[in-house]
Amino acid sequence: MLRVTDGDAVRVATLDRPTVRNALTPDALDDLRDAVTDADQPVVYVHGAGDAFCAGADLDVVRGLDGPRGEAFARRGQRTMNAIEDSDSVVVAGVDGAARGGGVELALACDVRVCTPDATFAEPGVSLGVFGAWGGTRRLSEAVGATHAADLSLSGRTIDAETARDVGLVSRVAADPREVAEEIAANDPAALRELTGLLSMDASREESDRAEADAFARLLADDPFEN
Template sequence: MAKMAGELVKSDFKAPITTVKLNRPQVLNAYNADLLTQLEATLKQISDSDQIAAVILTSVGNKAFSVGGDIDYLENLSSKEAQALSKRGQKLCELIESMPQVVIAAVDGYALGGGMEITLACDLRLASTRSRFGQPEVKLGMIPAFGGTQRLPRLIGEGEAKELLYTGEIIDSTLAYNLGLINKVVTPRSLLAEAEELALKITERSTKAVEYIKKAINQKHSQNNQSALEYESQAFAECFKTKDHRLRIREIQKIIKADS
């Protein structure tokens, strides 16, 4: 498999495992339209390959997996554009969730907003001791838009999810583990090695059986999910009709500085 053109997403192919890295470390791997395009194209290419059984999704740099949307990108969106972005992010996360390969998120640093939502769509999540997780959108006058309102309650329970979503609190890797948000906490130095070891352990099993298990688990959520995701997109778009989010949107930078 050839590398994708451009530098916003890097893909290193080694059958049966591929490592995909978000590559905007200068802005803490915040996504923009180009990064989303490249990530979706990369994952589609991997999804269609029968040589790959597992994907490790991680990032370049040690400060953040991704802090979510690029502030300059989000700040200028109209309500209609915001809804289109939400649907695009939901489609990306649905691709991750449904692709036949096992997808393991290896998180080092911040995973916030849409960045955290991408990890929620992965099958398994490993995090370094310095990782931080959160959906701070409410502090910015917005809501999660990539399916986080659905996947987070499924993963950690409705009560705990509501508390994180309503407060926008950023939590450390220990609490994230205790809540069931991540599968394992490891040292920053051993993060990728641990992810590769887990991926190899899984690929040594029957990859077709693992694929069927993944599909069977996802069947539970597929029936009523679309209407909920449609509402999430509409609500996200409504947020962009107010002045509130435009006054708050740069607060994420203050949140990160205060927590670092």
């Protein structure tokens, strides 16, 4: 289900179930979490095999859930997405083809989201009587604002790559999103690690300013200009 390839600066995590558009099972969620948290590389690039990024949760799994097991599955997904969000590595989502439901949530948990011109995005859960519960309701609002988040979540409509960029769901539309991961990985690993932590901080201005100054001092203590 998950194929991991290690380079010097980039670990590539490939969702590899193309026949079901890389839908995520509980075990796949755990494997994805481990692939990101165990990475020694400064950058982890997450993408999908075949013609889709990720269709979200495997519906064969979801259909068999009751209330308590549904909560457990949601919590399992949240642990994975939180681990991706909290990773010391910069996690880049390369979206090519369809991202649906939990696939959108996976992309949202990554630090940088880049898509190809063929990418499409949707939160279609409402048409099935459910919705994404892996932290996506919060992250979608943070990424695109409350107005766009409500529109996308409540309508279940599909948007294309250009619209995704316009509303802030992705930062770039590129022919090869992996090149963006390589571009980021060419920078100083210590600076990337510090910046990743600062950009994801949920703190007051005073706390954020202090953390920023402390991180800046740590980098200078290592004499970066002498390397």
